[in-house]
Amino acid sequence: MRLPGASQSMWRDFQIESFPSLEEGLKTEMTVIGAGITGITTAYLLVNQGYDVVLLDAGQIISGATGYTTAKISAQHGLVYDDLIETIGEEKAKLYYEANRSALNMIDDIRKKHEIDCDFSYQDAFVYGESEQSKKKIEKEAEAYEKLGIDGGLSDDVDLPFKISSAIKMKDQAQFHPVKYLAALVGYLKEKNVRIYENTRAVDIKKGQKPEVIAENDHSLTSDHVVIASHFPFKDFEGVYFARLHVERSYSLAVKTDTKIPEGMYLNADQPKRSIRNAVDPSGEKVLLVGGESHTSGQIEDTLACYENLRAFADEHFGVTEIPHRWSAQDMTTLDKVPYIGPITEKNPNIHVATGFTKWGMTLGTVAAQVLSDLISEKENPYAELFKPSRFNAKSDVKNFTVENADVAKEFVKGKIDRRTKEIDELEHDEGAVVKVNGKRAGCFKNSAGKTTLVDTTCTHMGCELNWNNGEKSWDCPCHGSRFNTDGKVIEGPATKPLEKLS
Incomplete structure (x- = not known):
């Protein structure tokens, strides 16, 4: 089953009111x-x-x-609580759980108060493992749940069509249409x-x-x-x-299947990461959402391969009849x-x-x-x-801090000495690549009509060299995650200035 040609979030397939631009002080x-x-x-x-x-x-x-x-409303953020007890202490780890639980309750209260039909449903959340190593981590997380008074623990009640080594459940989490x-x-x-x-x-x-x-x-x-x-x-x-922020990109597919779609929300404890949950598509049909394939933003050029890996996983375990939507997202992780x-x-x-x-x-x-x-x-x-x-x-x-900024320094130098380029004539339609123009590095995109657009690939944030993202058709920064469209316009910060257009 082929992937959709363009990235389009299932959530964005919904009519939203438009508003004007600011035109005065x-x-x-x-x-x-x-x-x-x-x-x-x-x-x-x-x-x-x-x-x-x-x-x-x-x-x-x-x-x-x-x-x-992926629109999970959950206080279960992977196997996080054992780590938090170690790094910030038991008292603060409990506050972290309570804060997220409070947020879930607030979303539920708001949607009830305003009678918002947003496909909200309570679901148990699970982290599952398939290896002995992840089993040990999950058992430690269960001990953390007990220390913090979290409503959940080790569970065999897992609605997945493949064998697992262990799982931990957090009860009464939720999902919705954001x-x-x-x-x-x-x-x-x-x-x-x-x-x-x-x-x-x-x-x-x-x-x-x-x-x-x-x-x-x-x-x-x-x-x-x-x-x-x-x-x-x-x-x-x-x-x-x-x-102080590490930027990662991850990927999602909405999948139609003839097999049973699991109840509950799932995330694995092994690599590569896999997120699984059910959802309702714009036509009202139940679909499977499969996510994962996280990587540091801008450091993988063949991002279509990330989607293909998710498709292969979904097909192996659930059988895929159609993939109506695919999309990716970017997020940041702090030092602690x-x-x-x-x-x-x-x-x-x-x-x-x-x-x-x-x-x-x-x-x-x-x-x-x-x-x-x-x-x-x-x-x-x-x-x-x-x-x-x-x-x-x-x-x-x-x-x-040391690890993150060593990686940034490596990517900065790597971009400046990168000699890999393509000839403009080698580009297929709807393809982008780094090319040389008058002996200098440039980014070229050739659209479906064969028209090319050239931009300076130096990020306007701190000067790192951008890489082509073939899944989203964008120029992405491997240092701090800024993204630009094929015309050089900023898609995501921290950059605020567009790229220089060369043609």
């Missing part, structure tokens, strides 16, 4: 940058407290990571007179008592507080986020695997950031909205200290 109380689950939920909580809120997005709302998720959920919240924000602007990329912030957000078109927003919910913080303010949520630096208490959700943005993005709205309104929040961006964890931060 404005003043407001709260500026929220990024209209995914974090930004929209933050705006929702703030407007309900009576604040005047403006919501900006660089593209279309809900078109970033939130629109390309775009349906957030589109309803956007409708509510509109009723509450929240001003929403699309295709308005924020490129700078001038700090001060009333920070000023500068958009790409030079219009600005002045407000009392700014929330950067743009996935990767585009403005750093000496927070060194580019050096706990998100950064709060003031971007201690010297800038009215500029806030939320990032590093480690592929679990549905719960952690909602946690971020709770924490940030409480900080802004000066309310006590039990999780604020846990997620504080300026924290330092000696057990994990030094080691992971």
Whole structure:
């Protein structure tokens, strides 16, 4: 069964209202940058407290990571709790669980309150293993569950069509359609007179008592507080986020099959990673979602092979009759695997950031909205200290900082000395590659009509050389994950400036 020709998220196959671009300078109380689950939920909580809120997005709302998720609402984030007890201690590990459980409950409360039909259903979540090594890890995680009072433990109640060595269950987690959920919240924000602007990329912030957000078109927003919910913080303010975040890309397929689709949500403990869950497609038919194949962003050029590996896995275990959708997403992991949520630096208490959700943005993005709205309104929040961006964890931060930035340095040098190029005439239609133009490295894309577009492949963030991503038809940075389309326009930050067009 062939893959779809183009990447298209199943969640994005849903009609969403459009909004204008910012065309004038404005003043407001709260500026929220990024209209995914974090930004929209933050705006929702703030407007309900009576604040005047403006919501900006660089593209279309809900078109970033939130629109390309596997949409699990779960506090089970792989085998994380045994590690968290080791790195941040038992008390904080318990807070991490409680924060995610609180987020699940909040999503359920909101969808009930506003009667949102978003395919929400409670599901048990499982991490399963197929090897003796993963069995030992799962048994240790079960001990962590017991220490932290987590509702779950080792389980044989696994609805999978292949043999496993062990599994751990977390009871009563959930799944939903994130775009349906957030589109309803956007409708509510509109009723509450929240001003929403699309295709308005924020490129700078001038700090001060009333920070000023500068958009790409030079219009600005002045407000009392700014929330950067743009996935990767585009403005750093000496927070060194580019050096404290590891960026990975992962892949998903929506699969139709004639065999039984499992109940429950599954993630394996072995490599390569595999995520499995059921879902409802736009026609109302039950489908299987298969995800995985994570890798450092920009460091694999043949990303179509990642989709093919997922297709082979799905076909082997479930039988594939059709693949209506395929998509990929990008996410960040912090040095200690706990998100950064709060003031971007201690010297800038009215500029806030939320990032590093480690592929679990549905719960952690909602946690971020709770924490940030409480900080802004000066309310006590039990999780604020846990997620504080300026924290330092000696057990994990030094080691992971060194490893991450050694990899960045390697990729920077590798790109500068890379001599692999193609001739422009060698490119097939709908193909991109690094070429040489007047002796210099350039990126060339040849579209379906045979027209070529040339761009400078030097990332506008910190100068790393970009690689071609054949699955998404984009130019991706192997250092910090910035992505650009074939015309050089920014798709994902931290870069804010487009690539130089050479033709």
